[in-house]
Amino acid sequence: MMRSRFDEQLATLNNELTQMGAMCEEAIAAASKALAMGDVKLTEKVLSLDEEINRMERMIETLCLKLLLQQQPVAGDLRQISAALKMITDMERIGTQAADIAEIITFLDGRTGEECGYIRFMAEAASQMVTESIDAFVKQDALLADTAIERDDEVDRLFLQVKASLIQLIAENPKDGGYALDLLMIAKYFERIGDHAVNIAEWVLFSMTGVHKGETG
């Protein structure tokens, strides 16, 4: 009887996490699209999603603490709940950084960063990483988690390319210095989002295997 109630609560936790993950995906996808289209209206959507993500984080946090206190879980259950607690922190950061990107986009005056094509690839790769890590969580798929973790190298590489091309942009058009810096900030946020996606993937692996990155056995 107790166990079935506990299972139900764990299922709720899983669902809420999935929904929060979906919101993160949506937020970053909307941020990328807003950048590509120079669409200021979409940035509003990102901001409202960020608010909802924050609310969701509070809710999941409360649920996790309630589960920890009332059910005193052990072994796999404890791993799952503690991993959830860590994951929501990363998801919340992704949401906030997507909102930060959206905010910068409103200052770009409709410019879409087309002078620096790598930033689009970065947005795409980061977006994909988030999707992959959430997918890995939903499907409990270690392979997908590994894919997401490996993709981070690609995002890091792209960031360096963005930096190089922005330096060139400033050199050619000193007037565009502010614009280039804004783009650099956006790229940095995407890079950070990639890191958070890696964290999520690592927590997924931890909740499945009980081993966290770098540890052995």
Place this chain on the structure above:
Amino acid sequence: MTKKIFKSIVLAAGGVLCASFVIIMGCLYEYFTNVQSRQLESELSLAAAAVEESGQTYLEGLKPEQYRLTWVDQNGDVLYDTQSDGKTMENHGDREEIQEAMRNGVGKSVRYSTTLLEKTIYYAQKLKDGSVLRISVSGVTVWFLVLGMLQPVLVVMTGALILSGILAGRLSRHIMEPLNNLDLEKPLENDTYEEIAPLLNRIHKQHQQIAMQLSELQQKNDEFAQITQGMTEGLVLLNEKNRIVSINPAALKLFSAQPSCIDKDFLTIERSHDLSGAIQDALLNGHSEITMERNGKEYQLHVNRIESGGTVIGSVLLAFDITETANAERNRREFTANVSHELKTPLQSIMGSAELMENGLVKAEDMPRFVGHIRTEAQRLVTLIEDIIRLSRLDEGSEMPFEDVDLYEAAKETVAELQTAAAAENIKVTVSGERVCVRAVRQLVGEILFNLCDNAIKYNKKGGTVEIITGREENMAVISVKDSGIGIPPEYQARVFERFYRVDKSRSKESGGTGLGLSIVKHAVQYLHGSIDLRSTPGEGTVIRVWFRL
């Protein structure tokens, strides 16, 4: 059941034991009392005779140990008693047995001690002189006997109960064994008590009923699966907790999920915020619909709540592929916009000229030019409207007569029609190849050839050439129209068959095209179940080939 059998056996044994104990005690006691009373009576009558004979001296000489004799005179005063001093004893006239003896000659009574464990039996006899002689004996009551026998009886009873307990246990096990070994899967094949045969029959019938209902259910499930398997629409059934109850292949493909997702939460296969919102909405309000994009296609999703007996038991999600409808809708909107624009342009021009003439701003010598202008623009309108009518007829797919058409002859006829236009541009048009007969609509073949040649002439260089070649290729008939014209840049080649699409918008006016020619060709070819192919190199020319099945 074993317990019950055991209990009743032990109870029965105990009951029988107790009853027999009581009855035996009763009978024994009765018997001994009778014997005792008879003894007393004879003793008394002997004593009475002796007392009448010798009076008190007999009594005094008597030293009885078992009984007590009391002699009472007519008034009840004790004359003598064998155990106490008669003088000190109280008057016995009120005693029951003495009164009875005085009345009837003999009397009898029994008195119990306060503990009920002892009783005294009295017998009295009236002597001839009116005095009464009484004999009494003390004896134990039945309760004393019971108390005395209690211990051995208890031992016996305990022994009997233990024995009957063991026996009862064995017996009940023995009775229960066949019941425990019943094969309920095949109730009629059991060889057991006939008393439970009706029960077994009933079980058998219920088995049959269950099997029948199961097969019915299976059949319904199969039907449902058959229907949903073949559906092109995606169908997902969810229970009230949003777990997937059933999902058809189309939906699996749409959400790129595995069949193992059944009984998992819907979020595991599709977590888009909009869709989970729509499902929640449907659970609350009964129905909701959203459109979403997936795998490059557009889907419309209807979510409906399922209720049973007033409670919500889940929801059903139906996904329609509306890509084509949406495309068609978009095309129709674009076409309407284009048509309005194309119709408006010549009308504006006509209106402009007419207004100038109306206001007398046109000199008499310019009049023919303006009238001519109005006429050409009107002609343009007519051509445009004719083209639109042709296209819409092809769109409608109305029936047109199929007949044998000689492509070579048709090409010749078309060239003859266009000869003047070609001559004006100094363009040489040739027809070559073999005669090929296809089953087609003559009018449409003419339409195709006319539009292709017309384009080849219009978009040609001065003094260029147009070659029409008819022939066979494997089992297909081919018409190839080749020009030495300006060609179409690769990026526009895919779009030239769209309605009102022009590569070079500035040239439309001078060439007098409607922008519908190639669109009509494409539709006509589709109507005739043929195919079309365009190859072009800018600056060198274009080859358009049309195949028909022979």
